[in-house]
Amino acid sequence: MAESSSAKPMRQQVEEYIVTLQDQIVTSFEKLDPKAPPFKRDAWVRPQGGKGQSCVFACPAGDAITSPLETALEKAGVNISIVHGMLPPAAIKQMRADHTSMPLPDRPTGLPFFAAGLSLVVHPRNPYAPTVHANYRYFEITEPVVESESDKEPTSDPKVLAWWFGGGCDLTPSYLFEEDAVHFHTVLKKACDAHGDQLYPTFKKWCDEYFFLPHRNEARGIGGLFFDDLNEGPHARLPSLNSPSDDAAHRPTTPAEIFSFIQDLGNSFVPSYLPILEKRHALPYTPRQRRWQLVRRGRYVEFNLVYDRGTKFGLMTPGARIESILMSLPETARWEYQSELGAEGTEEGKLVEVLKSPREWV
């Protein structure tokens, strides 16, 4: 049952929400830096079913390597996609590992799916302004439409066999400002706490585990939230509900409750990040600090290409929109052999220390 008490199917509610949220987020960035070029709004249609819009920020490089414009952002993408199609049995089988409500892969034709989400990555230009990522998504598996009935008038939406919400957001600074980390986590915690006590601590921990580079033995950044497979069923990481009055285990379970949680998170993105960007984007910095930022962006590339599930899934999907998937990569990244940057006792080293042992910020 993926339909809320509202008359509208959940897929339509989610679509309407992410369209509005995308516009709100993009407009906020454009207002913060009115002299910068606007985001490029790039609508696309997926021939196999669905559509989307990538909103991308970049400064035209022209004949120079680095844009002479001192914009707040260097590269950013705020993308939405609303797609549907048939999920082959192999993909169903693979997804069952993380989604216990997924039906068995027992139909040779697979099953219809619907997926809608907003995904953003923002790389500011100033080394003191952190990179941020956020993602909110809804997934649905439905009964196949019976072929012999296809000439009849459609009477209702197809029956939903499985559904879930997922998402998260995380902050990746090059230099540590504790007050920024505290602000970011405080806003996220507040959005979570309205929907249950266990959400923030559980999803904060999950984020620290997920955005981690084993080969560097360090986190990608100072964390945030990560969650998946939220629906009315039991959840692998959240306590089970024994009774409706069980306060400690209280969490959103109906589609309407979970969607409300997702909306609160989505709406908290701008207040969680924009004040930080505003404070840091015009601080003076040296070429050495820029160099460290580019080394950190190299680690961001390593995480996204080697570990990120969404990126890997996208790269393996025939016909996927590569430009949208890889918009998460920074404009420039750098790799140094045994860099002397990041040594203990330096400003750079303070960040490294926090990446080695994740902290509780609130």
Place this chain on the structure above:
Amino acid sequence: MAESSSAKPMRQQVEEYIVTLQDQIVTSFEKLDPKAPPFKRDAWVRPQGGKGQSCVFACPAGDAITSPLETALEKAGVNISIVHGMLPPAAIKQMRADHTSMPLPDRPTGLPFFAAGLSLVVHPRNPYAPTVHANYRYFEITEPVVESESDKEPTSDPKVLAWWFGGGCDLTPSYLFEEDAVHFHTVLKKACDAHGDQLYPTFKKWCDEYFFLPHRNEARGIGGLFFDDLNEGPHARLPSLNSPSDDAAHRPTTPAEIFSFIQDLGNSFVPSYLPILEKRHALPYTPRQRRWQLVRRGRYVEFNLVYDRGTKFGLMTPGARIESILMSLPETARWEYQSELGAEGTEEGKLVEVLKSPREWV
């Protein structure tokens, strides 16, 4: 049988060869650009068994982002490693997919392995000078040494259960000079042809298949050679030998013959690449051409982090030397959303065309 007719075990012969080859290659680069800083020679010991030496070229960046030195090379690594240890049953099982001579993973303690190889990646500074990669390696699996006999005087080397050679090299230009591609392939073909007619065409095709980015639908560069699992047994890609007089299927099969082929390839690296670098490293270029080179280096990063077997294997190996594994990454790389560079009819587009449909160069 991994021992040649020489009295020395093959592992020792390979070690001596790659030590000499590393020095020869590094010295050649240093002679070409005497004003540049020398390679940093960085010897290391692996606590679990073995040793190596990374020879790395980089210009100290100091407080600048880009070195002010106009050196021929921007970043390069010429690494050797000679390591041994126990290969766990899971790794044996995985390697059997590509190496049919590998014993069954039926001993819970695994089996001793020995691996020696030279691996190099050179990223020049000038956008007209191509990146090059080469790798030559020898692998051996032996009988475990029986514990109860360990206090006896060792009487002989452990029995070799399986062995093979592998390697290859490929050229990755940002701008296409057909004469460079022809030169590179001509030198490689000559080294191959002395050992059998089928080696060059088979390994050239294998290289085009291996250094390919499915998500971009393009090759990494203009190819070269790639091969693996060369030993006395049947080979998945080479014709089988029906009789010793079967000229069409003639190929090196004994350890001594294959090692001789590997040495000819290793010795051909400098003549295959240095003349190209010499011709291109000082050509005048514009910031726009530098920008295109950095975009192409982004693709190089994508290949190495997403597809390269050696890199992936290295990243997943606990205790691996990450700095050596990732020395293959360029100093700087760039990602642009829907870049206008590389359009049909431009100099950049000429390269893209060749990457989309690999050519026969000789």
